[in-house]
Amino acid sequence: MHNMAVLNAKELDFSAWTKTSLARIENMLDNTLPPETLAPQRLHSAMRYSAFNGGKRIRALLSYATAEFCDADPKIADAAACAVELIHAYSLVHDDMPCMDDDDLRRGKPSCHKQYDDATALLVGDALQSLAFDVLSAENLTVFSGHIFANRAHPQIQMLNLLAKASGSIGMAGGQAIDLASVGKSLTQAELENMHQLKTGALIKAAVLMPSVTSTPEKIAAVSEFASCIGLAFQVVDDILDVEADTATLGKTAGKDADANKPTYVTILGLSAAKQHAEALHHKALAAIQPYGNEALRLRELASFIMQRSF
């Protein structure tokens, strides 16, 4: 799964696209987050610390890839990418807090509550969530004004509703609640899948669906299926890496999730079957966009990237 070093021309193109897209999302986040010089300075400093934490911006890349697939307005793509990364950043800050996963480190740096304090971390997450909905409801996004959408909500309102549902108790927050309740329990594969569909899948799906709202029903259905499969594949690969990374670097076979007594795809299926499951989901994701040509290129490349990642 680690052949990223073997680059051919097509992968170079993907690399250049990724570089451009990453510059775009970093710039968008920088313009969206209040400056550290604005009061309350400590809160704004902590919000920036948490949003610029070295994340890979997979969700933003999925938004940009879908925007290309659906030929969406660039402003819509930027708003969707930014909003979804703000929600992701808030979820990491709250997940790391002592009453949740109690992680002192996030990507090798002190997590927000360690760098600042618990109260600030709580408010950082709260304010990042508000900011995501602020970005999506910006007045200058309303390029649709004057259009008539018979029997359909305004596209921007659809995006806001997608993100709200993906973040809430029947989405990400609900998945986190199920995850906390499942420690030490034995789950079936279906229960594990349901938990991940909420905890990480819902936001990944929103990242893909938001830029698709003005597209055709066929394309929306295609990216919806693509997102469901790739969201789950993402999590299966995560579970595999949790074991394999530890095996390579720490010389032990059990990963930190297994140590934490959390059910994973590897503990339920075994390593070999987990890898087959990830491949099957990858193929299912590709099948969903198979009818399409070059406009689906970035989605295909991102799917491969997600399967190959070694972080």
Next chain:
Amino acid sequence: MHNMAVLNAKELDFSAWTKTSLARIENMLDNTLPPETLAPQRLHSAMRYSAFNGGKRIRALLSYATAEFCDADPKIADAAACAVELIHAYSLVHDDMPCMDDDDLRRGKPSCHKQYDDATALLVGDALQSLAFDVLSAENLTVFSGHIFANRAHPQIQMLNLLAKASGSIGMAGGQAIDLASVGKSLTQAELENMHQLKTGALIKAAVLMPSVTSTPEKIAAVSEFASCIGLAFQVVDDILDVEADTATLGKTAGKDADANKPTYVTILGLSAAKQHAEALHHKALAAIQPYGNEALRLRELASFIMQRSF
């Protein structure tokens, strides 16, 4: 300030209006919050526990009063009232947590993190915030579809943006950050006012402004000024009650805010000047809607209610 027992005919009318409006918001919240039978059950149970906590629903009442003043669509009024109460409920759950104000009780009942646990309380707040934006972005609210709003955002998007800004780091969450940082410090009246304008004023203003977005510029300006004044008056009365309630019931002159070394209007201005300040704000609020007749009745009555409350 405690003459609620002396009812005349007009106050009976207000009482009936309040009763009707309260039934409306309770019903709206009940229909909006996921049932406790839906997974994750513990999270949904805790969300309902926190949203139905015996609060006075002042913010919802302000939304309904403004909707009457502006002749707003009832669906818009219900969504605004519900969203603002969900944001308020989330803020109380997070404020009570050990890393914030560490309050074990909320209106005489165990606070969310005591009744459930810290992790659940964190997720309850997060999910209640998402739900507020979910309600406001509901598809069946888009009664405006097909209208052209030249140079103005779609009204529903304006409402979403008002709530997002009122909740975030330049609104409620920012005010909470300033409040935490101000413990033990001596603030000027201007600094205290700025803190309260963010911490409680921003959400009260959003409660009023949201149902006004389709109204005339004159009426929007009038309720905006009304909301700013009544939001501050609300806080000044709070500070006065903190002292007077304790004086009456505990036989000491210093209230819990003063004990917590938090600056208040009473500590900065003294009790007598604080009462004069509250009255001045009340008069300024009434002056803002003075040109209007019976359509502003509920706003006037609510202003009096806020000045007279003894809770």
